[in-house]
Amino acid sequence: MTQSYDVIVLGGGPAGVRAAIAARRQGLTVAVIDEGRRPGGQVYRAPNFTVSAADLDANPDLVRGERLRADFAGSGAELFARHRAWFAAPGIKVSAAGPEGATWFESRALILATGTSERAIPVPGITLPGVIGLAAATVLLKAHGAVPGSPTLVAGVGPLLYAVATSILKHGGQVAAVVDLSRPGEWAAALPGMISRPDLLARGLGWMLSLKRAGIPIHHGSTVTAIRGDVNVQEVEICPVDGNWAPIAGARRKTIAAKGVAIGHGLTPASEFARILAIPHRFSAERGGWIPTLAPDRKAMDGVYIAGDCAGISGAAAAEIAGTLAGLSAARDLGALTDAKYAELALPVSRSLARAERFGWTISKLMSLRPGLARAIASDTVVCRCEDVARETIDDAAKAGATHVNQLKSLTRCGMGPCQGRSCGEAAAEIMAADTNTSREAVGAWTARTPLRPLPLDVLLGSYVYEDILKPPPLPA
């Protein structure tokens, strides 16, 4: 059976929820598809435990999340929870796999708000059980109320380092050390951009201060070079980096005992739906990777709008506001809002978006990947976790003449496993760019393929015809 709506929103994070509410408020019928059980997305992930008043007091994100969920519940938009979208075509057609199999949707407008995935540039030992992503650690802490193996070494880049380390202490765990690629000077340089959101700035400074007070060692300008242990994490080797994030040859390496590791090198937009719809993309290291091109009103093509971090990393505050703007734009284009009314409603929204983006872009710039990290990956380190493809295999493919990541994929199976390249895409492309002495623009991005997410075979069988499947041209176009 096909479900019909005026507007389909892919993703129920801050961007998707605000988009749905804005469109619904103009009288449109709206469905939100999300693989989670409740709205909230990553930053406002709904906890899996009973929230107490003390929890709310201690965590402003939880308060925002609860407000987001309450607003959504009162909006009249429908949520298809536990539904994982795997197909989209202009027109508009979408399919999502839920507990009862595939549901097909048709609509007049589609709003993409699928968020991000975490980037983790591999080091030896990163595949050891007990090593989790840094953004992943926020989920374990805030949604599951649990801490990783203690003491935990927290490593990578960006404010999540300090959020995670503080939260581990708060939930009763221990932190072995924080290993931050950025130097204090780089944080200081980011201050002017962060002043647009004094509340968020104050919270970040509070995290750093409480770690200092707790005596947690913070190693600035350093990276993890190895995680060691037989079946579990035992110790972590760290090393100072240069301005390109390459470990400095000959610098003294330090070994730190730890039982768990949270490691992450920024976020990258989940743009697979925009890519399958053949929306033009450009590469922006500062915004997390390949990002779709769109108009200031969030329109990317006829009937398709994009909001939130999947359009380029801008942070949670900007995601909510961009979502509202996308919802209003869709309502205008569907005739539910006059141009004059649209202009009146959109103006203040655009203004506050600019302010939130100033903050978000400053952070995403601080986290933008520098080439030294991936260049330093050792030959025998596994890059593609699904297919066990080591760096040397990627080097060999480049030597054999591969110049685009699609060629790398067909030569080596790198990125062809069940995660569909979400885990290794960034590292593989960085290595290719280094090996071929070109750029991320030149080596392109993996062409998105339907199904866009792993699916049980019975969901797929007989549910669509081959001609329906889009085959977008490879990036760069």
Place this chain on the structure above:
Amino acid sequence: MPEISSPPPEAWRRDPHVARGPLVQILVDGLPLEAHDGEPLIVALGAAGCLAMRRSPKAGTPRGAFCLMGSCQECLVHVDGAPVEACMELVRSGMRVELDRLARDLRKLSER
């Protein structure tokens, strides 16, 4: 019900101040394990020190949860016979969890 009295240091730990569902029993590779009703399966496994869910299909190295958001597929286990991501699945009383079946299946295929 056998209890893991002192989980190893690498085990994940539940914050005792967080209000969770009642304790129920699940089966992991045939052995009983206590877990909270409605908590993510990955937390039940992690808190028991069971961090390795599977082996990588080619090199056979142990793997466990990495992304906790249903993306990396490293936490794939079988629940009541069907493959699921342990980070997205919630604990239900009596659920039968099998680890590493995927790796076993893959090995069988490659032996043909």
